[in-house]
Structure formats: C-alpha cells, structure tokens
Amino acid sequence: MDKPDPAQQRINMQTHELLSPAEHKKQIEFQNEAVVHLHALYNYALHITMNPDDAEDLVQDTYLKAYRFFNSFERGTNCKAWLFKILKNNYINIFRKNSKEPGKVDYDLIKDFYHSIKDTRRDTTEADSDYFHTMLHEEVYQALLSLPEEFREVIQLCDIEGFTYEEIANMVDSPIGTVRSRLFRGRKLLRAQLEGYARTNGFTTDTDQ
Amino acid sequence: MNCNEALLLISAAVDGELSFTEKQQFLLHISKCEGCYGEFDDAQRTKMIIKERVVRFKAPQTLINSIMQLTSLSPKETF
Numbered sequence: 001m002d003k004p005d006p007a008q009q010r011i012n013m014q015t016h017e018l019l020s021p022a023e024h025k026k027q028i029e030f031q032n033e034a035v036v037h038l039h040a041l042y043n044y045a046l047h048i049t050m051n052p053d054d055a056e057d058l059v060q061d062t063y064l065k066a067y068r069f070f071n072s073f074e075r076g077t078n079c080k081a082w083l084f085k086i087l088k089n090n091y092i093n094i095f096r097k098n099s100k101e102p103g104k105v106d107y108d109l110i111k112d113f114y115h116s117i118k119d120t121r122r123d124t125t126e127a128d129s130d131y132f133h134t135m136l137h138e139e140v141y142q143a144l145l146s147l148p149e150e151f152r153e154v155i156q157l158c159d160i161e162g163f164t165y166e167e168i169a170n171m172v173d174s175p176i177g178t179v180r181s182r183l184f185r186g187r188k189l190l191r192a193q194l195e196g197y198a199r200t201n202g203f204t205t206d207t208d209q
Numbered sequence: 210m211n212c213n214e215a216l217l218l219i220s221a222a223v224d225g226e227l228s229f230t231e232k233q234q235f236l237l238h239i240s241k242c243e244g245c246y247g248e249f250d251d252a253q254r255t256k257m258i259i260k261e262r263v264v265r266f267k268a269p270q271t272l273i274n275s276i277m278q279l280t281s282l283s284p285k286e287t288f
Binding site for chain 1: 216217219220221223224226251252254255256258259260262263264265266267268269271272273275276277279280
C-alpha cells in the first residue's frame with residue numbers, strides 16, 4: 001500500500017481551509033434561506049413525478065442549480081418560491097429531454113404511499129360531522145389527481161404550499177387573473193369529485209337534503 | 210356588485226387576495242345573495258379539505274445528507 005504523500009496531504013488540507021470568507025458566508029446563507037425548504041420541495045417533487053427516485057433526483061438537481069446561481073436570488077423575496085420555480089423548470093427540461101410523458105399517474109403507487117402512512121397520521125377532526133371530514137386522505141388525493149394538470153398545479157401551489165397569487169403567476173408563467181380563474185374552476189371540479197365520492201360512500205350532502 | 214362580478218372574486222376572497230375595497234363590496238354582496246354565498250362557502254371548504262387531507266411526506270435522510278453535503282464542500286471538491 002502506498003504511503004500518503006505528506007506534501008499532497010498538506011495541499012489538500014490547505015485547499016479545504018482556503019474556502020474564501022465570501023464562499024463561507026454564501027454557504028451559511030444558503031442553508032438558512034434555501035435548505036430549510038427541502039421537505040416542501042421533496043413533497044412537491046413527489047406529487048408531480050409520482051416516483052420517489054425521480055423526486056430525489058429532481059430535488060438534488062434543483063439544489064445544485066440553486067446553489068450555483070444563488071447570487072442571482074433577489075434577497076428579501078420568497079426563497080421558497082424561487083426554488084419552486086427552478087424545480088418546475090428542471091422538471092419540464094427533464095421530461096422534455098427524456099421525452100417522458102408527464103402527468104401519468106401510478107395509482108398503485110399512491111395506494112402504497114397512503115398505506116405506509118395510514119397509521120402514523122391521524123387527524124383530530126375525525127369526529128366532525130361534516131361529511132368532508134370523514135373522507136379518506138386517499139380519496140381526496142385521488143380527486144386532486146383527477147383534475148387536469150393546469151388546475152391541479154395551482155391548487156397545489158396555493159392550498160398546499162401557501163404561495164401568493166403573484167408567486168404562482170410567476171411560477172406558471174401566466175397572469176394573476178388566469179391563476180384566479182383556474183383556482184375557481186379547479187375547486188369547483190374538485191368539489192364535484194368529492195361529492196361523487198361522498199355519495200358512493202353513502203354520505204348525504206347538503207344538496208341531497 | 211352583481212353576481213358575475215362576485216363570482217370572479219370568489220377564489221381571491223377565499224385566499225385573502227382581495228383589496229380592502231373589493232373585500233368590503235364582496236362581503237356586502239354575499240351577505241345578501243344566497244347563491245354567491247353558497248359558492249364562496251363551497252370554495253372555502255374545498256380549500257380546507259385539501260389543506261387538511263393531503264398528506265405531506267418527509268424527504269428521506271439520504272437526500273437531506275446529500276443536500277447538506279452540497280453546502281459544506283471545499284471549492285476544489287465542488288468544481
């Protein structure tokens with residue numbers, strides 16, 4: 001076995017220590033501003049790819065790009081929105097490049113997801129008499145997935161991720177008025193789906209009474 | 210404000226995106242119009258159900274580790 005070259009070792013150590021103060025500052029700022037949104041990004045990536053491996057790759061790639069271009073992030077604006085925009089662009093590029101067909105949903109995969117978390121997540125609103133509250137996570141999610149992508153996307157960004165209309169408009173490259181009307185129509189479609197589930201499960205809705 | 214104008218504002222009302230004046234006019238309208246109030250209520254409840262019922266997943270530890278590593282590498286290792 002080769003003995004490590006002390007000179008080379010010294011160079012390696014120096015390189016490691018030679019992290020410039022500016023680079024060091026960037027790292028700390030990046031961790032505070034960007035890395036804190038890791039769970040939200042993974043979650044969204046999982047919802048759009050429906051595949052844990054793809055989601056991981058997508059998030060990793062997003063952070064690599066975000067770190068490289070962190071200087072172009074406008075300080076004081078919403079970093080989470082900036083990251084989501086990068087992730088979305090990445091997603092579009094990857095699916096175009098591989099000519100994969102986006103929006104294909106593996107329903108068995110969703111079932112598995114919900115199966116694995118079924119017992120760990122219990123809602124406290126279970127006793128609520130509102131029929132909505134007796135619905136299963138899985139049904140609500142299936143209803144969401146049944147929507148055309150343009151509606152599902154704005155609902156996810158607004159209701160799940162809590163972005164403002166302005167942030168969403170920027171992410172989906174559409175005017176705020178479009179975001180507004182997509183949310184309205186999307187929620188109406190979703191409502192109809194949920195009422196359909198409620199009816200097949202034997203719950204009466206307000207309109208039946 | 211008439212019903213058509215109110216309907217256009219429903220999602221913005223649900224999401225707290227109305228201006229002060231819009232909000233006042235909208236609230237006044239739905240206090241008198243049952244149909245628009247129903248639409249507003251439905252939209253609001255639909256938003257709540259999505260918020261409460263869609264499960265959030267945590268990123269796997271391997272991913273967390275690799276992202277953390279990304280921001281603690283020396284310049285030589287990064288490039």
